[in-house]
Amino acid sequence: MALTTAPGRSPRTGPVGPRPTRRGAGRARLGEGLAGYVFLSPWLIGLMGVTAIPMLLSLWLSFTDYDILTPLSEVRWVGLANYERMFTADPSYWHAVRVTLTFALVAVPLKLAAALGVALLLNRTWRGVGLFRGLFYLPSLLGGSVALAIVWVNMFNRDGAFNSFLALFGVEGLPWVADPDWALQTLMVLAIWQFGAPMVIFLAGLKQVPVELYEAASVDGAGTWRKFRAVTLPMLSPVIFFNLVLETIHGFQGFTAAFVLSNGTGGPVDSTLMYTLKLYISGFTDLEMGYASAMAWVFLLAIALITAVFFSTGRFWVHYSDGGDDS
Amino acid sequence: MTAVTAVAGRRRPRNRQALRLVVLVAIVAVVLYPLIWMLGTSVKSPTEIVNNIGLLPEEFTPGNYAEGWTNFDVSFGRFFLNSAMVSLLTVVGNALSCLLAAYALGRLRFRFRKAWFTVMIGTLLLPGHVLIVPQYILFRSLDLVGGDWPYLPLLIPHFLATEAFFVFLMVQFMRGIPRELDEAAKIDGASPYGVFRHVILPLSRPALVTTAIFSFIWTWNDFFRQLVFLSTLEDYTVPVALTLFIDSTSQSAVGPMFAMSVLSLLPVFLFFLAFQRMLVEGINTSGLKG
Numbered sequence: 001m002a003l004t005t006a007p008g009r010s011p012r013t014g015p016v017g018p019r020p021t022r023r024g025a026g027r028a029r030l031g032e033g034l035a036g037y038v039f040l041s042p043w044l045i046g047l048m049g050v051t052a053i054p055m056l057l058s059l060w061l062s063f064t065d066y067d068i069l070t071p072l073s074e075v076r077w078v079g080l081a082n083y084e085r086m087f088t089a090d091p092s093y094w095h096a097v098r099v100t101l102t103f104a105l106v107a108v109p110l111k112l113a114a115a116l117g118v119a120l121l122l123n124r125t126w127r128g129v130g131l132f133r134g135l136f137y138l139p140s141l142l143g144g145s146v147a148l149a150i151v152w153v154n155m156f157n158r159d160g161a162f163n164s165f166l167a168l169f170g171v172e173g174l175p176w177v178a179d180p181d182w183a184l185q186t187l188m189v190l191a192i193w194q195f196g197a198p199m200v201i202f203l204a205g206l207k208q209v210p211v212e213l214y215e216a217a218s219v220d221g222a223g224t225w226r227k228f229r230a231v232t233l234p235m236l237s238p239v240i241f242f243n244l245v246l247e248t249i250h251g252f253q254g255f256t257a258a259f260v261l262s263n264g265t266g267g268p269v270d271s272t273l274m275y276t277l278k279l280y281i282s283g284f285t286d287l288e289m290g291y292a293s294a295m296a297w298v299f300l301l302a303i304a305l306i307t308a309v310f311f312s313t314g315r316f317w318v319h320y321s322d323g324g325d326d327s
Numbered sequence: 328m329t330a331v332t333a334v335a336g337r338r339r340p341r342n343r344q345a346l347r348l349v350v351l352v353a354i355v356a357v358v359l360y361p362l363i364w365m366l367g368t369s370v371k372s373p374t375e376i377v378n379n380i381g382l383l384p385e386e387f388t389p390g391n392y393a394e395g396w397t398n399f400d401v402s403f404g405r406f407f408l409n410s411a412m413v414s415l416l417t418v419v420g421n422a423l424s425c426l427l428a429a430y431a432l433g434r435l436r437f438r439f440r441k442a443w444f445t446v447m448i449g450t451l452l453l454p455g456h457v458l459i460v461p462q463y464i465l466f467r468s469l470d471l472v473g474g475d476w477p478y479l480p481l482l483i484p485h486f487l488a489t490e491a492f493f494v495f496l497m498v499q500f501m502r503g504i505p506r507e508l509d510e511a512a513k514i515d516g517a518s519p520y521g522v523f524r525h526v527i528l529p530l531s532r533p534a535l536v537t538t539a540i541f542s543f544i545w546t547w548n549d550f551f552r553q554l555v556f557l558s559t560l561e562d563y564t565v566p567v568a569l570t571l572f573i574d575s576t577s578q579s580a581v582g583p584m585f586a587m588s589v590l591s592l593l594p595v596f597l598f599f600l601a602f603q604r605m606l607v608e609g610i611n612t613s614g615l616k617g
Contacts, residue, residue, distance in 0.1 A: 035519035036437030043428035043447070043494065046487025051450060054461035061461065068464070121351055126344075134603045135355050141595055141606070142362070145548040146566040147588035150573070151365045154581065161364050164380035193358065200607050253454050256550045256566075263573050276456045276551075283460045284555060296457040303454060 062294035067287045075290075082294035093295070095270050096278035099184060103274065104251040107188040112243055114195040119202035120232075133203065137196035149190070149260035153177050156186040177261055180271040187257050187272060198243040205239030206232070234319045241318045245310050249303060255280070275299055369585040376581050388582065392590070395583030399571060401561045403587055410547060410564040413478055417546040418539045420485035421493050425538060428488040429497030430527050434509065435519055444498075451491045459555055466556075473558060480556045485542075493538045500534035501527065540602050544595050565591045 037044075062082055064075045086093050118136060122129050142148050155161045156176040163173030176182045213231045222230065233240075255276040258266065266273030266281065279299070283292030363382055369391055371384040379385060396403045431437070432444050466472050466480040488494055504527065512522045550566040557563055563571075569591060572584035599606065 032435055032519050033437040036431045036435040036440065039427045039431035039435065039519075039523070040437075040443065042424045042486065043431075043488035044443075046424070046484060046489045047446065047450070049465075050462065050484045050487055050489050051453070051458065054458045054465060057464065058458070058461040061464075068467070072464075072468070118351075118354060121347055130604070132351055132355065133607060134599075136358060137603075137607055138362075138596075138599060139358060141544060141599055142548075142592055145592060145595070146550050146569045147591045148361075150569060150584060150588050151361055154368070154585075155361060155364065159377055161360075161380070167380070193361070249452055249454070253456055255456070259550070259554075260570065260573060263570075279456060279460075280551075280555075283463075289460050289464065292460050296460060299454065300457045303452070307452060 058293040058296055061290050062297050064290045065288075066290040066293075068289055069287065078290070082291045083298075085291065086294055086298070092266075092270055092273065093278065096266070096273045096275050099271065099273050100252055100254075100275040103184060103188060103191075103254060104248055107191040108244070108247045108251045110188070111192045111195050111247060112198055112240070114192055115198035115243070116202050116236075116240075118195065119199045119206060120228075122199075122203060123206045133200065136199055140194045140197035143190065143194035144256060146256060146260055149257040152186065152190045152257065153261050178268055180267075180269040183261060183268055183271045187254065187261065190257050191251065191254065198247060201239060201243055202236070205236050209235040237318045238320060241310070241314050245307060248306065248310075252276075252299075252303060252306075365585055366589060369582065369589045371582060373579045373582060391582035391586040395587040395590075398580070398583050398587075399560065399568065401563070401568075403565070403568065403590070405561060406563055406565045406568040407590075409478075409562065410566075413481055413553070413564055414543050414546040416478075416482050417485045418542045420482060421488075421490055421542040422535050422538050424486050424488035425490060425493040425497055426528070426531060426535065428494045429501060430523050432494065433498035433501040434522075434527065447491050447494055450489070451495060453491075456551065459552070463555060472556060477557055477559070477562050481552055490542070493542070496538065497531065497534045500531060504530050537605060540598060540606065544598055547594060 061075075063077060063079060065078050065081075066072070066075045122132055157163075158173075158175035158178070160176075162176065166173040174182060176186050209232065213235070214227055217227045217231055253276055254274050258272040258274045258277050259280075262268070262272050262277075264277075264281070264285070266277050275295075276299075279292050279295045282288050282295060367382045367384060368376060370388050371379065371391075372386055372388045375384055375386065375388075428447075432440060432447060462480070462484075463472065466483075471477075471479045471483075484490075508526050508530075509522050512526050517525065548566070553564045553567050554570075557567055565587075569584070569587060572580055572587070
């Protein structure tokens with residue numbers, strides 16, 4: 001995958017060792033070393049100030065009872081109390097974990113299946129593909145916004161468009177977004193609706209599959225399904241892997257739609273309490289920033305763990321045709 | 328490519344191709360339905376919103392737009408200006424700082440470059456929600472939260488190249504610029520700064536444009552950080568202002584709420600129309616998320 005390739009692999013001109021000629025080449029290299037850090041300095045400052053120091057601060061805060069109202073110097077160290085409360089004494093925390101996992105486990109595979117299915121339909125080159133591709137991609141640009149979430153909530157209201165549609169078949173719909181059994185599902189549909197972004201990546205992957213493989217499979221008498229299983233899926237597995245990792249991590253972080261649907265509460269009856277929404281409520285509504293920091297750290301570790309699991313299981317099903325581009 | 332199509336065309340019966348088209352059109356209809364419904368509802372009267380289940384209004388009610396525009400004590404014009412300012416400054420910050428970082432990481436030779444590159448890749452997958460609490464505390468301790476101009480906490484990270492996606496995108500792009508150009512400029516006596524100014528900067532324009540477009544759209548749509556850092560009505564951006572509609576549940580507010588939702592998506596939609604190909608190709612080459 002391109003993600004893990006180092007930048008310095010493009011062939012360099014000239015030998016790597018010290019250059020034989022020009023005097024002052026050493027000074028030039030010293031100058032380049034200095035210039036490297038000059039150009040890197042904004043990023044380095046950002047890495048320290050916006051990423052690293054806040055991370056350490058939040059690690060420390062997670063062992064305290066900090067709320068924004070008392071000064072940092074008077075913060076009380078509470079040891080593992082926040083973590084203990086999270087795991088043993090806060091049922092809504094576990095509820096948020098369950099909601100988030102359910103959302104990711106259902107919505108991500110369906111979204112990827114939709115993306116792959118439509119990509120296969122679009123794959124063969126013919127006129128009009130560009131138009132379809134653009135139209136399918138549009139929801140991915142708009143779907144994460146507050147505006148679209150508002151539309152979605154109204155569409156799945158008691159008298160929303162979805163129930164009008166059901167009424168055509170004589171089915172009486174529910175107030176889906178107000179029903180704790182269904183509210184999360186409407187958010188899943190919103191996520192699946194945005195299948196265009198992974199679809200575009202699938203299309204690029206499909207273009208890379210050599211036509212000869214399909215021809216060889218046809219010669220061997222393989223049908224459509226067989227070709228899909230034996231050629232398309234393995235050849236596409238690096239792209240599937242890439243999309244799966246990205247979409248899963250993305251799915252865990254769903255916030256906007258859940259916030260809009262529940263007006264920031266995670267309701268009805270905590271049914272849309274996504275992890276990030278729970279974190280927001282703890283930190284910025286209840287002002288329990290120590291507790292929210294503990295939650296953030298568990299979230300970070302969970303995402304790191306899931307990514308690690310993906311990468312370690314990827315070996316068994318991701319097929320790199322050119323002998324390990326991912327080294 | 329034409330040969331392939333010809334082969335496929337001969338083998339594939341015509342009606343199968345037609346079926347494929349029908350399926351695709353059906354999917355397009357489902358995908359576009361919410362958008363068209365939103366547009367239709369934004370010009371429906373309150374009674375029609377409840378009673379008329381059709382896509383289009385019987386009585387065209389553009390008054391929703393005027394009503395929505397002035398629905399709160401501060402007009403939407405102000406919210407749009409705030410959003411535009413935050414988005415445009417973010418574009419400038421991202422383009423500038425990420426290009427500098429990418430030039431260093433992708434082009435220059437210096438100690439620990441590989442290590443820094445690995446760290447940058449590591450931050451790619453770091454969820455922003457994890458850092459929001461400590462960042463809030465830090466910016467607040469610097470007296471930057473609230474105040475007369477509360478946008479610094481939203482902007483500062485973007486001027487410090489923290490959006491690793493764009494750094495990565497630009498590093499990838501720079502790999503395609505022939506190194507011979509650098510070498511030639513060096514032989515002519517150019518310093519690393521000269522190479523940046525006269526070789527990298529002009530040749531990186533496509534990557535800068537992609538970064539600018541995605542930065543704008545993502546920031547325009549962003550809600551989480553703006554929700555956390557903006558607390559006064561006249562400082563609100565469009566997404567934060569839109570959530571104020573949710574509090575008022577009366578049916579008469581639905582039309583204006585939809586009208587403002589439509590307007591809020593308009594800039595993104597125009598970007599889509601203007602740069603459609605580039606957007607689609609942009610996520611291809613970089614694996615960016617849309």
